[in-house]
Amino acid sequence: MIPAFLTILLCQLTGEIVTRASGLPVPGPVLGMALMLAGLLVSARLQALVRPVTEGILKNLLLLFVPAGVGAAGHIATMGANTVPVLVAVVASTILAIAAGALTFRLVARLTGTPVEGGR
Amino acid sequence: MIEIWSYLSRDPLLWLAATLVAYLIGMAVFQAAGQKPLANPSLVAMVLLAVLLHVTGTPFATYFEGAQFVHFLLGPATVCLALPLYDNLPRVRQSALPLIAALCVGSATGIVAVLAIGDAFGLAPAIMASMAPKSATAAVAIGVSEELGGSPTMTAMMVMLTGLTGAIVATPLLNALGIRDWRARGFSVGVAAHGFGTARAFQVNPTAGAFAGLGMGLNAMLTAILAPLVLRLFVP
Numbered sequence: 001m002i003p004a005f006l007t008i009l010l011c012q013l014t015g016e017i018v019t020r021a022s023g024l025p026v027p028g029p030v031l032g033m034a035l036m037l038a039g040l041l042v043s044a045r046l047q048a049l050v051r052p053v054t055e056g057i058l059k060n061l062l063l064l065f066v067p068a069g070v071g072a073a074g075h076i077a078t079m080g081a082n083t084v085p086v087l088v089a090v091v092a093s094t095i096l097a098i099a100a101g102a103l104t105f106r107l108v109a110r111l112t113g114t115p116v117e118g119g120r
Numbered sequence: 121m122i123e124i125w126s127y128l129s130r131d132p133l134l135w136l137a138a139t140l141v142a143y144l145i146g147m148a149v150f151q152a153a154g155q156k157p158l159a160n161p162s163l164v165a166m167v168l169l170a171v172l173l174h175v176t177g178t179p180f181a182t183y184f185e186g187a188q189f190v191h192f193l194l195g196p197a198t199v200c201l202a203l204p205l206y207d208n209l210p211r212v213r214q215s216a217l218p219l220i221a222a223l224c225v226g227s228a229t230g231i232v233a234v235l236a237i238g239d240a241f242g243l244a245p246a247i248m249a250s251m252a253p254k255s256a257t258a259a260v261a262i263g264v265s266e267e268l269g270g271s272p273t274m275t276a277m278m279v280m281l282t283g284l285t286g287a288i289v290a291t292p293l294l295n296a297l298g299i300r301d302w303r304a305r306g307f308s309v310g311v312a313a314h315g316f317g318t319a320r321a322f323q324v325n326p327t328a329g330a331f332a333g334l335g336m337g338l339n340a341m342l343t344a345i346l347a348p349l350v351l352r353l354f355v356p
Contacts, residue, residue: 009196011202017136017203017222025221025344026341029195030198030260030275033198034202036202042128042189047208053200054200055203057202058201058322061315061318061322063139064190064194064319065259065280065319066143067139067183067191068279068280069284070169070170070173071277072276073167076272076277076281082244087248087281089243090251092231092233094255094289097233097308098293098308098313100225100229101304101312102297102299103224103305104218104222104327105299105308106304111220114217114256115324117286
């Protein structure tokens with residue numbers, strides 16, 4: 001478990017160092033994800049090593065957002081007259097973005113003859 | 121009694137434990153509510169803790185001293201998203217074109233829509249800047265917003281609201297649109313609602329989760345490019 005967790009941390013650490021050094025608009029953890037993916041592609045042993053820890057963390061992904069959410073809940077109380085406009089803008093735009101993304105995927109999949117999964 | 125409270129309330133242990141207890145209650149509520157998206161375990165936990173902090177008069181900084189150990193794992197968890205992505209790599213290659221198109225349209229729609237609506241309400245430039253990158257993962261959103269004159273705490277709140285919205289509306293919305301492909305369902309949620317939407321996608325289906333993680337990672341990069349450009353159209 002410790003070697004697996006260390007591998008994950010080292011990917012993130014490398015990602016953080018590279019983003020800071022290069023000024024790339026990519027967060028360190030996302031670069032770490034790309035690094036881990038590259039590692040998984042070349043090493044079957046790495047896959048066996050990180051799978052148990054990775055699955056444990058990903059199973060509880062929702063828990064990790066709780067502290068940030070508590071902070072957000074405290075901040076929204078300070079928005080005053082801007083609360084409703086902000087809520088409307090954020091909620092409506094998120095709904096539109098999900099719908100636009102999913103419909104675009106389906107349209108382009110049809111146009112390019114990409115095999116469709118899950119019917120229709 | 122007061123002495124014990126004054127010790128505990130300043131110790132990280134109490135608020136770390138409270139965070140885990142609140143999440144377990146959230147999971148129990150989610151199950152009891154028939155796994156309805158609105159009974160999101162994370163949302164339940166946030167509300168419980170926010171009320172608890174308010175009632176006990178605990179500052180957020182004190183709470184966070186305990187909760188930071190959970191919060192810290194967001195970074196490693198992002199690295200972990202490489203594994204489901206690896207497992208689904210042949211399907212990612214197979215659907216590369218629809219994915220690229222969905223990324224561009226989904227990302228641009230989120231940014232343009234939030235700014236257009238904010239503009240219609242006449243929101244201040246600092247709020248507009250804080251809203252523009254809200255679909256990206258928090259680290260990117262805060263970085264982009266600061267460069268545009270937004271506020272870090274306000275941006276963090278916008279990011280959270282976006283994630284919650286995505287986690288709650290995705291299932292009914294995509295059902296209503298008749299989208300059954302787990303790749304499309306997951307990816308669009310990851311693009312629009314970052315890691316929180318991804319967490320919801322994993323709750324529903326592993327393929328959706330893998331594609332949501334991919335969408336989150338790609339939109340982190342695209343938002344850093346698009347958000348400043350689109351903001352300039354609304355805030356000269």
